[in-house]
Amino acid sequence: MLVFAASDKGGTGRSVTSANLAYQRALTGDHVAYVDFDFGSPTAAAVFDVPGALRGTEEPGLHSYLEGEAPEPARIDVWRQTEHPQLRTRPNQSGRLVLFPGDAGGGEFATGADALERCVDLLLRIDNEFDVTLVDLSAGRSYAVDMVLAATAHPRMRYVPCRWLVFHRWTRQHVIAASGLVHTDHGILRGGVERGHDEETLRASIRFVRAAVPDPESPLWAQGSPAQAAWMQACDEALRRLAAEHRIGDSVVLGIVPLEPILQWREQLITEEDVLSTQIANKETLEALEEIARRLTDDAHWGQP
Numbered sequence: 514m515l516v517f518a519a520s521d522k523g524g525t526g527r528s529v530t531s532a533n534l535a536y537q538r539a540l541t542g543d544h545v546a547y548v549d550f551d552f553g554s555p556t557a558a559a560v561f562d563v564p565g566a567l568r569g570t571e572e573p574g575l576h577s578y579l580e581g582e583a584p585e586p587a588r589i590d591v592w593r594q595t596e597h598p599q600l601r602t603r604p605n606q607s608g609r610l611v612l613f614p615g616d617a618g619g620g621e622f623a624t625g626a627d628a629l630e631r632c633v634d635l636l637l638r639i640d641n642e643f644d645v646t647l648v649d650l651s652a653g654r655s656y657a658v659d660m661v662l663a664a665t666a667h668p669r670m671r672y673v674p675c676r677w678l679v680f681h682r683w684t685r686q687h688v689i690a691a692s693g694l695v696h697t698d699h700g701i702l703r704g705g706v707e708r709g710h711d712e713e714t715l716r717a718s719i720r721f722v723r724a725a726v727p728d729p730e731s732p733l734w735a736q737g738s739p740a741q742a743a744w745m746q747a748c749d750e751a752l753r754r755l756a757a758e759h760r761i762g763d764s765v766v767l768g769i770v771p772l773e774p775i776l777q778w779r780e781q782l783i784t785e786e787d788v789l790s791t792q793i794a795n796k797e798t799l800e801a802l803e804e805i806a807r808r809l810t811d812d813a814h815w816g817q818p
Contacts, residue, residue, distance in 0.1 A: 515640055515673060516647050516809055517661055519701070520680040521690035523652045526724030527680040529780040530770055530802070532560040535647045536782050537806035539610040543644040547591075548613045548635075549575065550650050550657040552622065555615025557649060560780055562597035563589055569617035576619035578635065579628045586635070588613050599784045608644065621651060624660045632664045640673050645809065654699055662701065666709035676815065677701065677719040678767065683726040683752055692759035695719060717816050720767035722805065727772040731797070767814060768805035773798040 518531040532547060539545040549557040555574070558566035565571070566589060573583030591610040592603040624632070639646050651657040665675050679701075681691035695701050705715045729745040737745075756762045770776075775783065775794045783802060787794035808814040 514645055514810055515636060515665070515675045516645065517650055517675065517677045518647055518680065519650045519658060519677060519694065520652050521654075521694035522681070522687060525652075525680040525682055525687065526770065526776065527652070528557060528649050529560050529776060530680060530722060530724055530805075531647045531649050531678070532557060533782055533802045534806045534809065535610065535645070536561075537803050538645050538809070539608045540604055541806075542606050542608045544608040544611075544642070546611050546613060546639050546643040546646040548639065548646060548648040549615045550648050550661070551652075552576065552615060552655075552657055553620050553651050555617075555619055557612060558589065558614055560782065561589075561591045561612055562595045562600070562781070563591065563612065564594075564596055566612075566614050566617075569619055570614040571617050574614045574616040574619065576616035576622070579624065579631050580622065581627055581631065586613055597782060599786050600782070611643070613639075621656050623656055629660060629663055629667075632660055633667045633669055636661075636664055637669065637673065654694065654701075654704065658701065659704060662705045662710070663708045666705065675718060676809065678722050679719060679761075680722045680724055681761075683723050683749075685752065685755060688752060688756050688759060688761065691721060692756075692761050696760055720765055720815065721761045722767055723769045725772045725777070726769050728797075731771070767808050768801060770801050770805070771795065771797050 518527050520527040528551065535545045535547045547557060549555045551557070555569040556567060570587045572587040575586045577583040578586035589612040591612055592600060595601065648661065650661065664670060665673070679691050679695060681687040693700060701719065702712055702715060706712050727745065729742055729749060753762070773795060775781065775787065783794045783799050785799065788796050788799050
């Protein structure tokens with residue numbers, strides 16, 4: 514299954530959450546690929562703590578491959594090449610976890626017919642090799658989004674299961690922006706239809722993930738004044754109404770990631786050791802990531818029997 518991670522704005526937690534979802538699926542035994550199609554900022558290796566590729570790989574990466582300058586893109590075995598202290602020894606029963614990085618110094622680029630064919634080839638091969646593939650897309654209605662909309666509408670990909678996650682923070686601007694990325698005349702749905710997608714099928718494949726959501730009743734905020742608590746509760750209720758009005762309400766939300774200090778200070782994978790041993794991360798955040806990772810392939814959360 515291919516899962517495309519999109520957002521209208523930067524700073525939504527799209528990349529760090531997607532990397533955590535990939536990590537969680539690999540822990541369950543799935544073979545997982547993480548494909549860094551954030552062409553303007555190929556920094557996924559930083560989340561996986563892979564040195565030497567923190568701003569893209571010096572080897573021919575995804576940019577070189579898609580532009581026809583390399584027959585295959587570089588790949589990084591995360592378990593073998595990470596410097597993350599908890600990932601250096603591959604956990605028992607885990608599946609493969611492979612990062613496909615962009616090129617160091619690579620940027621956004623327009624794609625033509627040849628690049629589209631190479632993209633289709635790549636996605637088909639990766640989908641055949643891995644159980645779950647997360648494709649991290651550049652923010653906004655980018656070249657990367659347009660390319661995968663065209664690729665997934667290609668006749669050769671007709672039977673490849675594809676799903677979309679649209680990430681946004683829990684603020685008015687982000688709610689409005691996330692809705693716009695999907696529902697406006699220049700959004701994903703209209704762009705997909707223009708490239709040959711069935712609108713209702715594409716709509717059914719899209720779910721939203723709310724990131725950095727503060728829980729007014731959590732211990733993290735328990736020390737606030739009664740006035741602050743009442744204000745936060747009122748804001749949360751107003752945002753729920755706004756999300757429903759913009760067609761990204763609870764019924765199309767795959768999951769919610771709590772506001773997590775560790776992710777605000779350092780974008781990283783959250784492990785059980787971070788919760789149980791060092792206690793630098795909250796249990797609720799880890800549980801939320803585990804649940805969203807499980808729901809990626811659970812048809813009950815995608816409107817399917």
